[in-house]
Amino acid sequence: MIVSFQPRGSRALRVIVVEMAVKAGRGRLLTFAELATALDVGDDDAGRARVRQAVSSARPVLLVDHRMALVPDRGRGYRVAFPDEFAGIAQDHRRKSDKQIGKALAVIDHAPVADMSPDELKRFQATAIVIRNLHGRMTSAEQRIADLEAAVEKLTGPPRTVIRGEVESA
Numbered sequence: 001m002i003v004s005f006q007p008r009g010s011r012a013l014r015v016i017v018v019e020m021a022v023k024a025g026r027g028r029l030l031t032f033a034e035l036a037t038a039l040d041v042g043d044d045d046a047g048r049a050r051v052r053q054a055v056s057s058a059r060p061v062l063l064v065d066h067r068m069a070l071v072p073d074r075g076r077g078y079r080v081a082f083p084d085e086f087a088g089i090a091q092d093h094r095r096k097s098d099k100q101i102g103k104a105l106a107v108i109d110h111a112p113v114a115d116m117s118p119d120e121l122k123r124f125q126a127t128a129i130v131i132r133n134l135h136g137r138m139t140s141a142e143q144r145i146a147d148l149e150a151a152v153e154k155l156t157g158p159p160r161t162v163i164r165g166e167v168e169s170a
Contacts, residue, residue, distance in 0.1 A: 013039050013050070017058035021080050022066050030070070031077040101138065104131045 016038050020030055032051055033043050039054055041047040055070055055078055062068045069089055070078040081089065108128045116124060153159070 013054035014058040014061060017054045017070075018062050018066070021058070021062055021068055021070060021078075024080055026068070026080050026082050029073055029077055029079045033077075035077060098138070101131070101135050105135060108132070 017030075017035065020035070020038055024030055032048055035051045035054070036043040036047045039051060041050040059070060062070065069081040069086065071081045071085060071089065073079050108124075108131055111124060113121060113124065
């Protein structure tokens with residue numbers, strides 16, 4: 001099995017993906033076929049899985065070193081993100097983290113504490129405090145942001161929708 005950090009020749013697969021994205025530039029679609037060819041993997045299901053692995057390991061390098069991101073284009077490949085998409089990408093990660101915190105709270109709320117040893121119970125209680133504290137802070141921050149957005153909207157009106165490639169008329 002090939003993993004994303006195994007080299008193809010003298011270069012790691014993630015490095016190949018990073019180089020392709022940087023060369024392609026913002027807005028350019030890197031198709032599964034192009035990526036599969038560059039990575040020397042098939043354009044079948046197994047090849048696509050290898051492409052996804054390489055893209056996944058390339059993302060942090062691309063973000064930190066080049067301030068770029070790849071967004072999936074379902075069924076086609078990955079597109080190099082435009083700068084105005086980064087807030088949405090971050091928001092997607094936040095939504096995923098909200099789901100995970102919800103799952104963690106469910107585990108905390110329904111754990112079999114009566115069956116735990118004293119040491120297990122202490123560890124569990126410490127973890128529960130951390131997770132509940134994190135959830136409370138996130139909830140509080142989201143409420144403050146919502147309040148600020150509502151105050152700004154009262155002063156300036158609803159936000160304008162801007163569609164890429166279209167010019168706003170004043």
